[in-house]
Amino acid sequence: VPIRWDEALDTLADKMMELRKNNEPEKLMYMRGRYSPTSTDLFYGTLPKIFGTPNYYSHSAICAEAEKMGPGYTQGFFGYRDYDLAKTKCLVVWGCDPLSSNRQVPNAIAKFSDILDRGTVIAVDPRMSASVAKANEWLPIKPGENGALAAGIAHVLLTEGLWSKEFVGSFKDGKNLFKTGATVDETAFAEKQTHGIVKFWNIELKDRTP
Numbered sequence: 004v005p006i007r008w009d010e011a012l013d014t015l016a017d018k019m020m021e022l023r024k025n026n027e028p029e030k031l032m033y034m035r036g037r038y039s040p041t042s043t044d045l046f047y048g049t050l051p052k053i054f055g056t057p058n059y060y061s062h063s064a065i066c067a068e069a070e071k072m073g074p075g076y077t078q079g080f081f082g083y084r085d086y087d088l089a090k091t092k093c094l095v096v097w098g099c100d101p102l103s104s105n106r107q108v109p110n111a112i113a114k115f116s117d118i119l120d121r122g123t124v125i126a127v128d129p130r131m132s133a134s135v136a137k138a139n140e141w142l143p144i145k146p147g148e149n150g151a152l153a154a155g156i157a158h159v160l161l162t163e164g165l166w167s168k169e170f171v172g173s174f175k176d177g178k179n180l181f182k183t184g185a186t187v188d189e190t191a192f193a194e195k196q197t198h199g200i201v202k203f204w205n206i207e208l209k210d211r212t213p
Contacts, residue, residue: 028055037062088114092122098149100132154211171197184209
């Protein structure tokens, strides 16, 4: 039912005050889009803190800052960068659509057909995106199961000895001790460029079969 703007504000205020009276301020969540002085300083910067909720999220959480975190935690480079699409032979598009939502959309569009000519594009996405429509292979997983798929792939890579020994390292005696359900002694593995792979196996991956 259409209502006036002042009625909408009153309804919102009443709901917020109801949460405060019930001592449930954390049940208020504020999500914002791109930036403006009002949304940044007043609504995003001040309102949630005064109200008492920790649940407020910015556009950056699913855009620029999230993009920086990948290379930041894996390569030590927390900044903007793009991929070497000019030389890519196998492109795995996982949960994103670089043809429409990457920071370098024009570059992705220009390079995409060349990748298809010389290699393979594999798309992992529950949604039929533009990249999926062009891909050689599409794995339409169920929404929210990206982590399960990644853990299953990691499990297979380790149990079948398919990881890069030159980059990751290997077991000191040369025997693969990654067996489904089995805990591995961390001291038996000599790592090179990674950190904590056996610990992660013991905590998370040992039971994560496909």
